[in-house]
Amino acid sequence: YNYSYIGTTYLEEAILELYKIRLDFDSFLSQNIYPIVARKNKEDVDTVFNNISQATNVMLKDCDESKLLEYLHYDKFSKPDANDIILTILNKL
Numbered sequence: 629y630n631y632s633y634i635g636t637t638y639l640e641e642a643i644l645e646l647y648k649i650r651l652d653f654d655s656f657l658s659q660n661i662y663p664i665v666a667r668k669n670k671e672d673v674d675t676v677f678n679n680i681s682q683a684t685n686v687m688l689k690d691c692d693e694s695k696l697l698e699y700l701h702y703d704k705f706s707k708p709d710a711n712d713i714i715l716t717i718l719n720k721l
Contacts, residue, residue, distance in 0.1 A: 639680045647718060658673065680710045684709065684713060
């Protein structure tokens, strides 16, 4: 992830919020976590979601596929979304 993209910062904030509350987050991000990040940054929830998605898309283009497969513990490449990335990071903490 590249910090020149605001979505990377939003992603980091979302991970921090989830880490603080330590709850299961399936379908939890857009309903509960992204609104917290949006309020902190005076943004719309859709803007936060779109910026995180864009940062993830750029990361996928910039990152070596083999490193990503190893980090995510995937056997074969499939495009991860923000939830996959966040879950992986939280599991590593």
